[in-house]
Amino acid sequence: MIAVIESIPGRYLYAVAGLTDAQLNTPYRDGGWSLRQVIHHVPDSHMQAYSRTKLALTEDLPVIKTYAEDRWAELGDSRETAIEISLTLLNSLHRRWAVLLRSLTATDWERGYRHPEMGVVTLDKLLALYRWHSEHHLAHITKTRQKHGW
Numbered sequence: 001m002i003a004v005i006e007s008i009p010g011r012y013l014y015a016v017a018g019l020t021d022a023q024l025n026t027p028y029r030d031g032g033w034s035l036r037q038v039i040h041h042v043p044d045s046h047m048q049a050y051s052r053t054k055l056a057l058t059e060d061l062p063v064i065k066t067y068a069e070d071r072w073a074e075l076g077d078s079r080e081t082a083i084e085i086s087l088t089l090l091n092s093l094h095r096r097w098a099v100l101l102r103s104l105t106a107t108d109w110e111r112g113y114r115h116p117e118m119g120v121v122t123l124d125k126l127l128a129l130y131r132w133h134s135e136h137h138l139a140h141i142t143k144t145r146q147k148h149g150w
Contacts, residue, residue, distance in 0.1 A: 039086050040081060
């Protein structure tokens with residue numbers, strides 16, 4: 001799963017190669033986010049996960065705060081920023097996160113945090129969730145390209 005965290009930034013870069021602004025502003029489904037919003041959402045979400053990882057490692061079962069990802073996706077930076085900025089952020093974040101994850105001991109993986117809606121989330125569950133999250137949103141991009149023949 002750590003290998004997915006390491007490789008996903010490059011896979012996103014490949015998935016968006018050559019897309020125009022009009023294509024990036026296309027929703028992946030009716031009523032859904034644009035591809036641009038999806039690309040900005042991933043590092044937004046993964047920054048939260050990285051912080052939660054560090055909190056779980058340095059505090060005893062901290063209670064984390066959720067965020068309104070749907071509202072974040074509507075903010076100006078998610079609608080207007082060049083995708084290269086978030087792709088660079090995602091790459092740097094995942095490189096650092098992978099180093100941290102590879103340094104964990106067996107007992108570290110059992111550490112966790114308390115999520116207001118999900119209850120206790122251990123680091124092994126967090127890793128599985130964000131491996132899935134990475135590939136889930138990548139599929140939004142690749143399937144939209146296939147659907148439109150891009």
